[in-house]
Amino acid sequence: MNKPALELIGIERAFRQGHKVVEVLRGIDLSVQSGELVALVGASGSGKSTLLQIAGLLDQTDEGSVYISGGEATTLKDEARAKLRQQSLGFVYQFHHLLPDFTAVENVAMALRIGGTSEKEANERAREILVQVGLEERLDHTPSELSGGEQQRVAIARALVGDPVLLLADEPTGNLDEATAGKVFDLFVELVRERGLAALIATHDVTLAAKMDRRLTLREGVLHSA
Ligand SMILES: Nc1ncnc2c1ncn2[C@@H]1O[C@H](COP(=O)(O)OP(=O)(O)OP(=O)(O)O)[C@@H](O)[C@H]1O
């Protein structure tokens, strides 16, 4: 079998708050294969965002290792880690974090430009993927000229345009009304499946979690199959 897109082994993470130490992750083992969509659920404060930040190489661990496509990522130097993140990972957050002064195409293209793709190719690929997420009529709109659902589609396009192996999403539809959330989420699942990506998605929404291949609950610092 291929190496998993994401493998976490023995992840521990604690935060110091004054004199108190909060142990958020107490030994997380997780493996997500390409083509697999995994829901990460758990009460507010259980550590879902912390886990996603670690899997996304945006936060350090106290103990344990993160492997991306079989490669140990925990010990990489900053530059190599940034490169791996740029080439292999895609992120979608609850709030889109699009740049307000740039159009949809420019926001998506920027993800490629950072990696050294030419402006012409980056713009072409950005347009292509924005058409795929149903925004062909909104290519030159800035975020304030888009609805919440449309903004989130641009954020999804931005996460996918670099052809990542692993998509990490932190309540990607948490800011949308129920009907829009359902539509955006279905699109999200369709794109992930079509591309054979691995996806780890934190959500509070049980209906959305039910659409994924597996559900894991984070409770008292460890993962439970749900
Ligand atoms: N940088 C930090 N410093 C101190 N404590 C932190 C830090 N980041 C997270 N925590 C604590 O770790 C715990 C887990 O936070 P986290 O954001 O991962 O939870 P979550 O499951 O994503 O919650 P939610 O569903 O509300 O988004 C919380 O108790 C939080 O206060």
Ligand SMILES: [Mg+2]
């Ligand atoms: Mg969170």
